[in-house]
Amino acid sequence: AKENGRGNLHFYNDAMRNSAAERLAMEKALHYALEKDEFYLVYQPQVNDRGYIIGFEALLRWHNKELGQVSPGRFIPVAEEIGLIGELGQWVLDTACHQLKIWQDAGLPPRFKTLAINISPSQFAKDSFVDTIQDVIERTNIDPNLLDLEITEGMLVESITSVAAKMRSLKEKNVHFSIDDFGTGYSSLRYLQHLPLDQLKIDQSFVRDISSDPNSHVIINTIISMASHMNLSVLAEGVEHGEEKDILMRIGCSRFQGYYFSRPVEVDTATALLLNDAPL
Ligand code: C2E
Ligand code: CA
Ligand code: CA
Numbered sequence: 001a002k003e004n005g006r007g008n009l010h011f012y013n014d015a016m017r018n019s020a021a022e023r024l025a026m027e028k029a030l031h032y033a034l035e036k037d038e039f040y041l042v043y044q045p046q047v048n049d050r051g052y053i054i055g056f057e058a059l060l061r062w063h064n065k066e067l068g069q070v071s072p073g074r075f076i077p078v079a080e081e082i083g084l085i086g087e088l089g090q091w092v093l094d095t096a097c098h099q100l101k102i103w104q105d106a107g108l109p110p111r112f113k114t115l116a117i118n119i120s121p122s123q124f125a126k127d128s129f130v131d132t133i134q135d136v137i138e139r140t141n142i143d144p145n146l147l148d149l150e151i152t153e154g155m156l157v158e159s160i161t162s163v164a165a166k167m168r169s170l171k172e173k174n175v176h177f178s179i180d181d182f183g184t185g186y187s188s189l190r191y192l193q194h195l196p197l198d199q200l201k202i203d204q205s206f207v208r209d210i211s212s213d214p215n216s217h218v219i220i221n222t223i224i225s226m227a228s229h230m231n232l233s234v235l236a237e238g239v240e241h242g243e244e245k246d247i248l249m250r251i252g253c254s255r256f257q258g259y260y261f262s263r264p265v266e267v268d269t270a271t272a273l274l275l276n277d278a279p280l
């Protein structure tokens, strides 16, 4: 039993060493990833009730030679911790807006509304945030009306007045705002109603359970009815099955994103989807 225990302990230590080593390797590699051009963006379609593309969400990808493909869920928190998220966020903004300009010039399909870009709470919290966004709009010459900034309830660590002031400055330029992962944070709708928002994105955890869990059904129902009172659009994330889409449509949701329609795709495929302009 003792040996068994020691064996287990040994195994446990190895596992920890591995993950610590892995983490260290990730940190090291992240420092060079930008200059080595290891990041790229993929684009996931957002569709209306008939499956037509109304937008894309830009999602960050990292491919490193040693580590392989690392998911943003793993490397973004590390980038945040080691102080790289500012630079990386800037790269995402530049790259996404540059691509948006190309699509804009090629002619976007009639129902296309916005390209969504994820903004990390620390990016939003910077005093220079408004300037950063205005600057990328000017440099890339995009129509600001085509930009949807996805922020999370995490940005509410700042005072509501300063959050609202930043958003209002950009709102004046016609930039759109969505609340990402809505329902998973702690902010109340009473709080959010003071912000110039355009859309709530219902978190995929609710969508995943909608056909089996009556609670999720009730939560989504409530979000949709409150959003309509506040004049906000609602987009359901993580729609994987037709059945989920049908239920969501029945309760008044008409914007969707998820594997059922399309996975995030590389830029050439995204361009082809826009040119094709057919329902997904
Ligand atoms: P998110 O913003 O909530 O993005 C949606 C995530 O759900 C994406 O994961 C997407 O690939 C995934 N997804 C979409 N449809 C489905 C579906 O039907 N089923 C399931 N199971 N998943 C689906 P991804 O690309 O791995 O990104 C994870 C998170 O990393 C994002 O969650 C976001 O918080 C963060 N992230 C990604 N790109 C960026 C970025 O450029 N900047 C920042 N700050 N965060 C980013
Ligand atoms: Ca998002
Ligand atoms: Ca989300």
Ligand code: CA
Pocket: 180, 181
């Ligand atoms: Ca998320």
